[in-house]
Amino acid sequence: GQINQPSTEISTTHLVFSLSHSVLMSLTLFINGRKRVFNQNELDPKLSLLQFLRKSGLTGAKLGCGEGGCGACTVMLSSYDAENKKPVHYSANACLTPVCALDGIAITTVEGIGSMKEGLHPVQQRISAMHGSQCGYCTPGIVMAIYTFLRANPNATPHEIESSLDGNLCRCTGYRPILDAARSLSNNKESHAPPAGCCKGNGGKCPCAETLKVESTTDSFLHNNSEDSILAGKSLQESLNAVSRSEPIFPPELTHYEFKALEIVSNGAKWFQPITLESLLAIKAEYPTAKLIVGNTEVAIEMRLKAFEYNVFVNPSHVKELCVLETTEGGINVGAAVTINGLRSFCGKVEDQMEKVGKPYLTRGLRAIKHMLTWFASNHIRNVACVGGNIATASPISDLNPMLLASNAVLTIHSASKGARQLPIQEFFLAYRKVALEADEILVSVFIPYTSEFEYVLPFKQARRREDDVSIVTAGMRVRLAPKPTGSAGVAGWVGGGGPL
Known part of the structure; x- marks a missing residue:
């Protein structure tokens, strides 16, 4: 019978990659300060960060809506800003984030900031003390949303803190005790929302506020025990200092991490991470139906809720x-x-x-x-x-x-x-x-x-x-x-x- 010889054909994509840049077949990331390197046979291009974390035993992040609307799966992602020479911390929905998109990223989950065994983090402790949790299902996501925003913005105003939590839903507590807990940890507790106008305002000014001799209508609210607790509470940094504790550091290795072209082929799917426009265009020419993924806020929902099937993904975030x-x-x-x-x-x-x-x-x-x-x-x-x-x-x-x-x-x-x-x-x-x-x-x-x-x-x-x-x-x-x-x-x-x- 005929003997089938192995194919020696080289695809356009591989040719462009090999001529210009070395191609990695593995992924490097940090989870709660621990370095993890995964080969392509350990990964699935369709795997979300939430699925990956829960399979790894980190079950604090929860699956709620599965479409980035409830915030139960919120985690902190940290990358290094080489231009400004500092780490950047931001919150993200783990249910939407592909794990393959996290090369060179540090991931912090609720387990990474505190626990009953190791001691609660001030954000966890303050939410508990100020009655910001009841059933607790949404609490890990809310903790991470507050933690991430205050770590990136320690002088955030109450208005900014409230805005940062617009992606976290809670059906038990109402939001006041959660917001009170977050506000009590800020360095800027007494700042107010931008002055509000009213139906009889003149040029944006508020005659009601002027009559009361306060800066905005929000100042006319009576102070109560909750308000006193907010003002008396130690800020996040003060709370850490009181117990001789510091935040987990950004991994030093990532301050000089060199992003390279990445290709992950597993379970019938392919994930490409080009770092030049030339290689990105070559991939798109070879795989015209490939889906470009940055935040994955659309494709993830199509695959999960609409049963769309995609097998080639391209992350252009480093072009x-x-x-x-x-x-x-x-x-x-x-x-x-x-x-x-x-x-x-x-x-x-x-x-x-x-x-x-x-x-x-x-x-x-x-x-x-x-x-x-x-x-x-x-x-x-x-x-x-x-x-x-x-x-x-x-x-x-x-x-x-x-x-x-x-x-x-x-x-x-x-x-x-x-x-x-x-x-x-x-x-x-x-x-x-x-x-x-x-x-x-x-x-x-x-x-x-x-x-x-x-x-x-x-x-x-x-x-x-x-x-x-x-x-x-x-x-x-x-x-x-x-x-x-x-x-x-x-x-x-x-x-x-x-x-x-």
Whole structure:
């Protein structure tokens, strides 16, 4: 009979990888301070961090909704910011996060900060003491959400703390004792939310507050025993110092960790982590149906709740062209892999810069985007979900896309066969979840132009609840006023969730 010889054919992907960079077949990460290295036969590209942790015996993180909405699975992820030379801590939903996406990342779970055996962490102790837990199912996620935010923002105001918990649900306690416990650990207990207006306000001021001689309407609440406990409570750092304890350090090895191209092939699925645009385009050319994964906030839900089947995944988070955040003379460039919170923060920085140079009108569009993104999903989702994924998914109730349409954004798209092209975002959306992106093309970046002196961009959103909810209707509107009676004026608006007209 015929003897089958082993194939010697080399794929385009492997060729590009081998010519430019060494390819790793293993994953390095830290879990609660312990270094773990996994070979590809120990991993599954479809495995979530939550599944991985619970299989490893770390069962503090819980499975609740499985779609990033309840926060029961919240953990802290830490990476090293080489530009600013410091670790960055952020919360994430373990139920959505692929374990293969965590190369070079430190993971901290609730077991890693304290236990009954080793001693409770101040966050755990304070929630218990101030009655912030009843059934306890959601408590590990809430503990990690508070812990992560206060570790990254020790001087957070009560308003900021409350906003950071918008992705954690509790059906037992109500939220007041949880928020009280979190607030009592801050270095900034007595700060208040931004001054509130009222129905009879004049220019945003509140005559009620002025009559009471307080800074905002929130100050008129009577102080009670809970308020006294908040103000008397030691801050997080003071609580640690009182028991001669310090926070777990960021792994020193990760401060000089060199990211390399990664390929994991296991259980009939493939996971690629390219580090150059060239190799990313080569992978997409060879695997046109491959799913690009950054936050995995869409694909994970499709696979879990809609029974979609995907077998090739690509993580472009280390391709520099997709991570750019820069200002230009006419606007800002935003890489497709930049997170929603990354864009939101950058818009705020550019807004401050233009305010200082006396041109605040340039950032009216960015200000509108920043405001809309405040209500985009939850803090845990915004920490990992990326701009490009939100655009390419083309959800009709996207919070971001109407704002980019109203801002006249321009997309930069690449492919290995055709090179780069630019496309106004108004030409990108063709139909329901259908976009002008060829199978081998990648959305690389988005250019958001500044607004002119007489131009205004406004965001609108209606949902069933204020935080962490999909929109019923979302809209972005751009208005251009005529600078002179003979000048031109115009108005344009884009609505999502409204159905065909």
